[in-house]
Amino acid sequence: MEDICISSSEKNGLQLHLCNTDKFKTISIMLTMKVPLQEDGITARAIIPHILNGGTTNYPNRKLLKQKLDEMYGANLSADALKKGEDHIITFRMEIPADRYLNVSNSLLKSSLDLLHEVVYSPILENGVFNTTIVEQEKRALKQRLTAIYNDKMLYAHVRLIEEMYKGEPYQLSAFGREEDLTSINAASIYQVYEELLQNARFDLFIVGAFDQSEVESMVQDVFSEQHNNKPIKMISSDRKDVNSVKVIQDKMDVKQGKLFLGYKTFSTIQDEDYEATRVANAIFGRFPSSKLFINVREKESLAYFALSHLESNIGLLMTMAGIEFANYERAVEIIREQEYAMKVGDFTETEIEQSKAMLINQLIEAYDTPLGIMDISIQAVDSGLSNNINDQIKRISMVSKSDVIRAANKWELDTIYFLNRKEEIK
Template sequence: MIGTNENIMEANGFYLHTVPTKKFKTISITAKFKAPLSRETITQRALLQQVLQQGTQSFPDRSALQMKLDSLYGAVLTMDSSKKGDYHMMTVRLETANQKFISDESAIMDETIELLKEVVYNPLSENNAFIPSVVAREKDTLKQKINAVTDDKMRFANMRLLDEMCSDERYRLHVQGYEEDLEAITPESLYAYYRSMLREDQLDVYVSGDVDVNAMETKIKSAFMRDEEQNSVAVITESMKKQDHPQVIIEKQNIQQAKLHFGYRTNIAFGDDDYFALHVFNGLFGGFPSSKLFINVREKNSLAYYAASRFESHKGLLFVFSGIAPKDYQQARDIIEQQMDVMKNGDFTEEEMANTKELIINQLLETMDNSKGMIELLYQQVVADTERSPETLIEGIQNVSKDDVIQVANKLYLDTIYLLTNEGTDTDE
C-alpha cells in the first residue's frame, strides 16, 4: 500500500538507512543519536542541540551558516531533542533540493553532505571547548524554554503528571532539561560531553528522497566515520509499579481553566502483539473527534474545553487530557472513568471500529507523505529494537477484532490522576 523500501546497512560504526522514494522533490538526511535517559546528561543534551546550530569552524556564526544553507537552494537545518520510552534522542536534520530538478548543479548533494558533516563533527569551538559567549547565550535561551512550560498549563500539567506517575523511572525526566543544572555546565564540560556522545551514542542516519542508493551509501559512509564499531545502546527494562488504587494529585494555582489529566499503564509497547489493538483502542477512546471522550465529556455534557487521549508507543503508558471548569472536577472525572468502563465492556459497534481504523490508517498514510514523518515512523523500529514496517503496522490495524480491543482495554489500569485547579476550588479530596 505504501511501498516503503528501506535499505539498512551497518558501516563505519553507524547504521545507514536509505529510503528511496519519488514522493518528495527534496532530499532529507537525518542523523539520530540515541542514549538512555539520564538526569546527569539530559540538560547537557538539550543545551548541546542549541549550541551546535550556532556555527561551525567553516561558518563561524549563525549568519554565515544560514548564508551557506541559502546557497544550497534554501536548505533547512533543524535540530531537536526528544524522548521515546526510556531513551533520549538528539536529531540533526538537513533537507535540501534534489539536484535532479536543478540544471548544472550536480554538486549540491556533495555540498549538503559536507555541510552536515561539518555541523556534526566540526562545530565552532576552540581549545576543546565551545565558545563561552555562545554557551552563555544559549543557556539563557534554554532557561526561557524551561520556564515557558510553567506558562503553558496543559504542558505543565502533563509534566507534573509524569513527575508523580513515573517518580522512580527514567521517563519522568524533562526533555528540555532543568534550570538548576545549567549553572554547572561549562564550555569545557559541554564539549567533553559532546565528544562522548559522538563516541558512545547509537547513531542512525536516514536518507530519504529520489536518490541512487549505492551512490548515496558511498557518500554518507565517507562523511560519517567512527573510530570503533557501532554502539547498539542496551535495551532498558524497568519494572512497572502497580498500585491497588490510583494516586490522586491535586495542585492549585491562580488559573481559570482546570487541567484534569489521567495516566494509565498499558504495559504494551511498539513491538508487542497487542500494539495494533492498542492503536484502535486509543482511536475509539479518545484519539479522534468521534471518540468516546470527545463525544461524552465535551459534546454531550459540555464538561470540557477539550478531551482526548494518546499513548506512548515505547513506555506502555496512555494519557487522558482534559480542560475543565474547576467546579466540574468530580463530574468530569466520573464520566472519563465511565468511558473506560464502556471500552472494557465492549460497548462500541463494528461500524465505529471500521471508521476508527480508517482514520488511523489515513493518519499513518499522511505521516508517510511527509519526509520527516516517514523517518520518525521508520525510526520507531530502532527504538523498539524490532522489525515492524509501516505496511505491517497498517495490516495489523486492519486485522484487529472487537475482542482484541476489549482485551487491551481490560489490561489497562489507572495509575495517577492529576488535577491542576483554581486556588479557591473545593475538590473534596
Template structure:
C-alpha cells in the same frame, strides 16, 4: 537499504521519487539519563547556531542560502529508554539543482562541519556564544510554565514516573542542571557523545543508492561499542494512585489522568490498543468526546493519547474546577464501558478506517517516513508492508479491544485548579 559504515554507525537509504527534497538526518542515540539529557539539550542549541568555521548565525544562514535555502535543525527527544540528538537537513534534489551542482555532496560537507567542528577552542566552547545559548535555553524552558496545557502534561508525567528520575525528566533536561554547565563541561560531553553514541544516518529522496554511499563512506565516525539498553521502559503497576493538585492563575482548570498500560509498540495487542485509543478518546467520535464533552458538557476538551514505548496512556481534559470529581468518575466509567464492549459496531469500523487513513497519509510525509524507517531499524518486527499493516488493523475485533481495556489501570491524577 542499510549500509554499515563502522561498528554501530549505519547509513539507511530510502530512495523515493515522491518528494522534490532530500531529507538527511544524523541521529545520535544513548541510554536515557537525566543529567545527559540536560547536557544534550544545551549542546543541541550550540550546534544549531554556529560552528568553528561558521562562528555566528549570520555565517550559518549564508551557508544555508548557498545550499539553495536548505532547512536545518538540531533537536533532542526520547523514545522509551533512549535519548536522541538529531541533526537534520532538507535540501533540493540534485535533479533540479542548477548548473549540475551536487547539492548532496555539499550538504554532506556542511554536516561534517557542524558535527566534527563545533565552536570549541582550547577544550571549551566559545564563552560568549555558550552564555547566550544557555540563557536562551533556560528562558525557553521557563516559558513552558506559561503554556498551562503542556505544564499539566509534564506534571502528570512527573507523578506517573515518580520512581524514575530519568523518565520523569523531560527530554530537554532540567533547568538547575543546565545552569550548572560550563563551556568546558559541554565540550567534554560533546567529545564523549562523538565517540560513544550509536549513530544512524538516514537519507530519503530521489537519490541513487551507490552515490549516497560514496558521499558518506568516509564521513568521519569511528567504531563504537553496542548500546546496552532496552528500548522499551516497562514500569510495574502500583496499587497506590499518585495524586497532586495545585492552584494556578488560569481561567480553565485542567484534569490530566495517567493510566498504566501493559501493551507496547507492535507487540501482539498493539493494533487493538490503537483502536481502543481511537474509540476511548483519540477521535471526535470517541467516548470521551461524545460523553464527557458533548453529552454532559463537563469539559471544554477531552482526549486520550498513548505512549507505546513506556506503557503510558493519558487523558487530558479542560474543565471547571467544580466538576473535578464528576469528570474523573465519568472518564473512568467510559473505560469500564470499553471493558464490557459498550461501543457500537459502526464506530469500531469507523475507527479502524480512520487509523488506516492516518497510516496512508503518513506514508506521503517525508519526515514521517524517515522516522518510521529509524523505528524499523530498532524494532525489525514492526517493518510490515502496507498490505500487512492494513490487514492487521482490519483484523482487530471487539473482543480484542475489550482485552486491551482490561489491561489499563488508573495510576496518576494531576489537577490544576484555576485561581488567583
C-alpha cells in the same frame, strides 16, 4: 497500495535508512543521536544540539552558517533534543532540493552531508572546549524554553503528570533538562558531555527523496567515517507491576481553566504483540472526535472544553487530557472512568472498531505523503523491529478484532490523576 521501500544498512556503525522515492522534489535528511535518559548530564545534552548549530570551524557563527545554507539553494538546518521512552535523542534535520532537479556539477546532497558532519563533529572551539559566548547564549535560550513550559499551563500539567507518575524513573526527566543546572554547567562541562555523546550514542541517519542509492551509501560511508557505537535497539520492558493505589495530585495556580490529566499504564509498548490493538482501543477511547471521551465528556455532558487521549507507545503510557471548569472535576473523572470501564467490558460496536481502524490506516497513508512522515514510520519500524512495508502495517491494523481490543484495554491501570486547579480566593 503502492509501497515505498525503506532500506536499512550499517556504515561504520552508523545505521543508515534510505527511502528512494520520486514523490518529492526535495531530499530530507535527519540524523539522530540516541542515549539512555539519565539525570547526569541531561541539561548539557539538551543544550548541545543548539550549541552545535551555532557555529563550526569553517562557519564560526550562526550568521555565516546561515549564509552557507543560503548558498546551498536555500537549504535549512534545525536541531533539537527530545525524549522517546527512556531514550534522550538529539536530532538534526536538513532539507535540500534534489540533485536531479538542479543544473549543477557537484552533488548538493554530498555538500549537505559534509556540512551536517561538520556541524556534529567540528564545532567552533575556544581553548579546546565550546565557545563561551555561544554557550551562554544557548543557556539563556534554554531558560526561556523552560519558562515557556511553565507559562503554557496545558504543557505544564502534562510535564507534572509525567513527573509524578514516573517519579524515580528515567522517564520522569524532561528532554529540555532542568533550570537549576544552568548555573553550574559551563563550556568545559558541556563539552565533556558532548565527547561522551559522540562515543556512546547510537547514530541513525534517515534520507528520503530522489537519489542513486548506491551513490548515497558510498557518500555516507566516506563522510561519516568515524566508527560509531553500533548499539542494538533495546527491548522495552512491559512487565506488569500492578498499581497499588491511584495517586491523586493537585497543584494550585492562577489559571482560568482546570487542566485534568489521567495517566494509565497500558503494559503494552511498540514492541508488544498487543501494540496495534492498543492503538485501536485508544482510537475508540479518546484519539479522535468520534471517540468516547469527546462524545461523552464534551458533547453529552458539556463538562470539558476539550477531551482526548494520547499514547506514548515507547513507554506504555496512555494519557487522557481535558480542559474543564473547576467545579466539574469530580464528575469529569467519573465520566472518563466510565469510558475506561466501557472499553474493558466491550461496550462498543463493530462499527466503532472499523471506523477507528479506517482512521488509523488513513493517518498511515497520509504519513507516506510527507518526508517527515516516512521518517517517523521508519523510526517506529526500527524501534518495534517490525516491517516498515505499508501494506504489512495496514494488514496488522486491519486484523485487530473486538476481542483483541478488549484484551488490550483490560491491561490498562489508572496510575495517577493530576489536576491543575485555581488558587483559592482570599476573602
